[in-house]
Amino acid sequence: MKSSVIIGYVLAAGLALSACQTPQSRQAELARICADPSNRQVGSFSYGECQSLYPLTNKQRQQDYFTGSPMAD
Numbered sequence: 561m562k563s564s565v566i567i568g569y570v571l572a573a574g575l576a577l578s579a580c581q582t583p584q585s586r587q588a589e590l591a592r593i594c595a596d597p598s599n600r601q602v603g604s605f606s607y608g609e610c611q612s613l614y615p616l617t618n619k620q621r622q623q624d625y626f627t628g629s630p631m632a633d
Contacts, residue, residue: 593599594610601607602624616624 590606590609591613593606594613598604599606600610600614604610
């Protein structure tokens, strides 16, 4: 019983802390992450989020398309 209460408190604290992030702090964190060009590569974990800050140009999209095509190998 006591362990379930402790787990409940820990979960509640984690939920409260995750709700404390403001949009401004999230934007600043995302800018720091996306400043590294490797995080903006197709297939990286942060690729989708970084597209909101650094959208690809048409030329970059074309290059990514040709680089990933089976004929490129």
